[in-house]
Amino acid sequence: MRETACHIPDAGDLLDWYDRHARDLPWRVGPAARARGVAPDPYRVWLSEIMLQQTTVAAVRDYFHAFTTRWPTVEALAAAEDGDVMAAWAGLGYYARARNLLKCARVVSEDHGGRFPRDHATLLRLPGIGPYTAAAIAAIAFDDPQTVVDGNVERVMARVFDEHTPLPAAKPILTEHAARLTPEARPGDYAQAVMDLGATICTPRRPACGLCPWRTACAAWAAGTMAELPKKAPKARKPVRLGIAYLARRVDGAWLLERRPDKGLLGGMLGWPGSDWGAAPEEAPPIRAEWKTLSEEARHTFTHFHLRLTVKTALVPMDRQPGRGEFIEPPDFRPADLPTVMRKAFDLAQGG
Template identity: 55%
Template sequence: MPSVPADVPAIRSALLGWYDVHARTLVWRAPPGSRGRPDPYRVWLSEVMLQQTTTPHATPYFLKFTERWPTVSDLAAAEDADVMAAWAGLGYYARARNLLACARAVAGGHGGVFPDTEAGLLALPGVGAYTAAAVAGIAFGEAANVVDGNVERVMARLFAVETPVPTARPELRALAGSLVRDERPGDWAQALMDLGATVCRPKSPLCGDCPLTTWCAGYAGGQPERYPLKLKKAERPRRSGVAWVLRDEQGRVALVRRPDKGLLGGMLGLPTSDWSAAPDTIPPVDADWREAGFVEHVFTHFSLTLDVRTGEGTGDFVWTPVEQALGALPTVFRKALERGLGAFSG
């Protein structure tokens, strides 16, 4: 593993000084150097939402959640369906189920108060190593090692790590940990994340604006963008399926509640075939089904092509007004519904 420079205090001083001036203003964040601790609920909620989601996309969801459920106990008391509907569009829906499980554990087992240590947070359902460290460091001032993708990239470039990710992750985590100190742990964690998000970007890093170029081995070697090295990704499998857009005489849309376990578990969706190389195309009810075209969607582990078909009829479904359906459906089903509605109007 690359050696840690002796002047860690100088590195920390440079980055924290930069953060004091250039910290992003985020709705869930306390300003740099704040004396009061941020609300652990808001820190935890934001960190869960930001997993696999960009800050601009997560922000309106965070505001909506905290307005509707201002405390963790409020969230714990919410109906599953309401939370899943409010989450629609954020993706990675297992996060919403984990969110509820954790909120209910905090409300029921901890009196509505989050544990104030990394170990205590890690014991909560649905809380992984990153989230536990982030909440412990930012909300409770524990000297936790908070490592996300931005921090991994900063470490890979700062130390010119030649091991490709994901193999390098333990090494990158250890390097990040070597820079953690008791002083301003929350600001330190957020400073590293901000540096990676705004300056040490995946492409075209703004090295001229970086406070760490003096110590950066990637910059000294003239190829900072080369890091982190990555193994070649396997090609994403492709699946297909059929989505059925069924309307009744009142113009409502037929929706179904998906099983709790599995992809998009617990969410409302359109009636659909299985998603596979050779899906079953038997419709959910008899109707005069018409072709409406195709939509494409990319999940983490596969790409999906949905053949959208429209019809009018009745049946045992969750009949939902169109505008309400558009607001409650996950993105893949919203795309299919919009395609189907276009066929109806055409």
């Protein structure tokens, strides 16, 4: 027979669990080090939180190491060339984050003397920092008892309180629940503890309830509803957009690329010249050439739509000038600097 949920979860129980089981993450000051007085670096906290938005820890580790090795401080990042940062970000997706990363670094460097502000309200005024990120920086970097709610925390709260309102409508309800539990003591460790609980124990499928420090206080565990929470509203079907990508290579091996406009998808990134993306894209070759259409499309899924790119390739002579873009010499061309969808088109061209 199940025990029944008999009290509000105790932050102390979760912190005790975190002290023993905290994940070892490259941007984190662990609980033992924090207890010794080691303070988190707000720059590393901020950078990790921006990188982790809609991305997994596994995907972010190498990027975080590369960024902090190349730009170890916010001032160093602020002084970086835009193109270098966008290239280093390639593959992480959601490229508006990279543009805002630079904007924020420059504001912190120029307007705040290279120090991230400690208070939540000022953090919210920085480029690219929304309510979640501001709360996470304030709590983790400065031990300000802010309520930090990401997807992991939403799942934990939905189960602990047996909340059946579907997401996203449940977000304010779950945030209110989370606020009730946020302690004044060790709020930075607590914020990371709840996220760790969701990532390692209270997982989307097959939660390990037997190992959970909050099991006896969990209303969903008492009711046997853990597996069905959090509820989610049905997702709308994503539309499909079509486009054309033109991959022109000069006889000396240089590739024709163009930088996309700062605003919009893949803003500021280098990519292949192409058509608009829509229902019926019109031909828009960037240079006069005999274009060969590959039999396979480059397919990629963005947040709101699926993209199918027809890939066209051509070999052009040295004296042929493009109407759009510029040729990148072989030593300067790095496919890894391209956004994922552009790399997919390049891979097809290499095979075709």
